[in-house]
Amino acid sequence: MLVKVNSAANYGIKTVRVDVEVNVASKGFPTFDIVGLPDKAVAESKERVKTAIQNSGLDFPDKKITVNLAPADLPKEGSFYDLPIAVGIISALTGFEVPKKFIFYGELSLDGGLRHTKGSLLISMFAKENGFDGVYMPFDCANEAGIVSEVILYPTRNIESLYRHLMGELGVIEVFSRKEIDFSFEPTVNGFDMSEILGQEQAKRALEIAAAGGHNTLLLGPPGGGKTMLAKALPTILPPLSDEEALEVTKIHSAAGVIPPGGSLIRERQCKSPHHTISYAGLIGGGTYPKPGEISLAHRGVLFLDEFAEFPRYVLETLRQPMEDGIISISRSSGSVTFPSRFILIAASNPCPCGYFGHPKKSCSCSEYQIERYRKKISGPILDRIDLHVDVRPVEIADLNINSQFSNRKVQTSKEIREKVIRARKIQEERFKVENILAQKEKYSKIFTNTEMKNKHLSKYCTLSPEVDNLLKRAVVKFNLSARAYFKIIKVARTIADLSGGEQIGVEDMGEALQYRVR
Template sequence: MSIIINSIALQGLEAEKITVEADMLNELPNLVIVGLPDAAVQEAKERVKLAIRNSGFEFPRKRIIVNLAPADIRKEGPAFDLPIALAILVATNQINQEISDSIFIGELSLNGDLRSTAGVLPATIFAKNSGFKKIYIPAQNCHEATLVEGIDIYPIKNMSKLVGHLQKEKIIEPIDRKLLNNQFNITTQFEVDMSFVKGQEQAKRALEIAAAGGHNIIMSGPPGSGKTLLARTLPSIMPELTNEEILEVTKIYSVAGLLATETPIINTRPFRSPHHTSSGVALVGGGKYPKPGEITLAHRGILFLDEFPEFPRQVLENLRQPLEDGVISISRAQGTLTFPARFILVASQNPCPCGYSSDQEKNCTCTPSQIIKYQKKISGPILDRIDLHIEVPRLKMEKLTADEEEECSADIRQRVLQARERQAKRFKGTKILTNSEMRPQEIKSFCPLDENSMQLLKSATQKLNLSARSFHRIIKMSRTIADLNQEENIGSHHVAEAIQYRQKDS
């Protein structure tokens, strides 16, 4: 009679139930794993064998068949070590208790200890939604699992203690979530503050609009004008993650295996800054078994692409879908996976190869053809998807050495929070969180323009040769500017300010 243990396999960011079946034959001793296992699962044979013996249990001298069902789902990673070992122990009557209401995941070391495993959070969510009462996970992963209510979570340090618990010899208590509540209320300390930036009032205003409405922004200027520092101040003026967003972002980092022991919960907005030599797979995700890329790791946060034109053009073209839809679909022979990618893109660039074509004090050494070639590295469709185009000029020495204090991030964040509250009320009952996510039907409902505003927008669209996408993005920016001003209706002055950020599209 075959024995069944319940476990989990990850498909992208989602989990699927896997039943681990074990049975024995009176043939030459051997352990065979079937059910489309990858190399890491096949290597579990030796880990499981030694872990069972070193934990004080007997490994049977028979031919053991372990089946991971359903067989058409690819099984990858070492998380099946524990359920395979338990299936063998149950098959040999070394465990004789009912455990069908539980999920087991974990990698085994050779001495029987459990190691940290990627994807525990989505596994816990699946277990709870599928009606399982208990989940047994490595002790190192218990903090992330506590984000899920309604299921008992058992932290396991080694296999011998787990078997003692299952045999009711020495009970392991489930995690008391009350003892871990303090990890969700950590006060965020930012390394940079908006007050560190001297001058650049227009760029600061643009960043405030970007933070309030979730709009994309590109900054252009000579080297040393403060573009990178401005970009790094953006997290300090953005709202804190909501509980739903914390769960969403932590789930991504759990699957990617990027949750550190000291920070098992992602409660601050991600800030990802990949190097311009990054490949397309590194940026958008992929691989033989697709994993999240930088744009998914930046979900609900910021993706900062410094030296924007230096990225290979084909890599940047991969951003078209996520900038428009907030998701990225990755297709492979085995199927298609969709990862979330709702981020604020912050790009920075020099205006030319030497960097000084827009500088009024230092001469540019580039030829016109070099400047044109450099600027054409970024395609029109990508630029059209960026809402705010900002010039960041060289800072005058008088401004740089001035003693007056600049506005701090806390004051700007307060205005951003008020604007976000208005958006939360506006989009209540929908999946939309910010103005930038509005579709044409929401724009029609929530962004009516008076006659003067519409006439101004029509005139700008014709003179600047703006696309239909730019037309709608200006309206969404106008809505954000009105929200920052705590005004219910969009006025012509809101539209005029929004238009000036699109003039680079001409």
């Protein structure tokens, strides 16, 4: 007897339909075969399905069972075909009707229970877009998949309850109610508050600008200056993700399988700080079945690369395309996958191998050549994509003590800065509204922040008054700035003007922007 069960497979953040065909033949030796290019995890589902059915109080038939995963030429991976295979076999045995307009999705445990399975959000989105009524999925996935409205979700705990439900028994599995999802956003205090960081007035201001305009930042300074602390505090001043952004981010996390059981929509900006031993596949994504890397998990958030110069050069060079385009395309023999990757890069590095070059007290023990070689580890094209260059100087203990004496002095908290950042982002959103409508028509990527402006936008939104232009031109000569640096400084000045609410870029804005030039 042949049974067809609907299922789906995720490739990157795209989903394709997979039909699971189960045939239980009345003749032939008892065997259990899966065809349709299964990988190891799919092939092993035989054992899980068999044991799970037996442990659910049902008889596993001693017959020739053939499972086909169609389309047959598409390689299948993962454990999420367990449920559709099991449902197909039970249906062939007991004769209940498998719901035609429903997708079955989930991994089985040996005791017959359903385990949390990655990518459930993508499946429920696929179901909605392709005219399915709903999805049967593991109970733990429902919060995640339930973000999508207008899809009926049956959060299933085990095979036995699903069997009774499909046999027509009422009240065994309740339809998932979206009211159970908590969509509210409360910024968690897992980072440092900006007010906790002593000194570093300029670096803090630079991060404020970075957060407002999405600018990539390089923090350069000796050890113990507080570079790491600053970077960890950055997410606390970033605005919460908008609905559209939150969905983008949650999709990537769902595909990577990093949403915990019971987890739901991600409202918080992500901060990823991979260690410098990371492989390029770990950073940008990869694998036989490409998975999103750290840069995609940091989408719309912060990618913090500490000890920037210690990263292997070929790993850093892979950042070029994603930093420019906001997407990363990974091509493998099994196919090509595109992940979004629009992040703020915060790179921190020591100025030399020993770390103390330019330190006011400690002397540097590196030779000129060593320092130069260390600096050259970060290539020009990467440095070109960094808008803000900030020196983080060590804070003297004596200064800290003095500071505490002036404790009544106003130090901005993360909350205060965040409000300023949100205001500046609102201004940018208004500015690029028209631009984004055009972009949708012409299939360009949308602009959210000043750093994404192309040169044509600069002439449109960043007109310089003669006074400002003069200041910038003088600086170009004095500081020997390149053409690329010139445009970068205009973008940074635009963000500074947005922070102060200025319509035009003022002399003050340009003067400050020049502080963050390449040195």
